[in-house]
Amino acid sequence: MNVKIKYDEGVRFISQCRTHQFNMDQPRDKGGSDSGMNPSEVFLASLGGCIALYASKYCKDTGIDPAGLAVEVDAELSRERPYRFENIKVKISLNQELGKRRDAFLRFVANCPIHNTIAGHPNIDIGI
Secondary structure, X not given: OOOEEEEEEOOEEEEEEOOEEEEEOOOHHHOOOOOOOOHHHHXXXXXXXXXXXXXXXXXXXXXXXXXXXXXXXXEEEOOOOOOOEEEEEEEEEOOOOOHHHHHHHHHHHOOOHHHHHHHOOOOOOOOO
């Protein structure tokens, strides 16, 4: 998988993957034009989107209607260096109760690659 991020202007960047692209920008109070989510918000959206995808797969595979499925991600950014998210809370909403399937559902959605990557503390090699 390859994603390219290119400088546009100000503090706005364009992210490209395959045939898709989107802006990343900062809010106006941080010097941006607020034309897109900032990188931290994109990170949280990636986690939520990955969990939502796995939740919908579980629902479809077990005959649960995924209509109304929603995922909300809340996070606290550390105030000290190194800056990072200290607490991330993910809330999944469904239109029906899972009953005995609840634990299996939560184990399944926790296996999304974004969650596994965060939990696994990957090696990140930054170079020029």
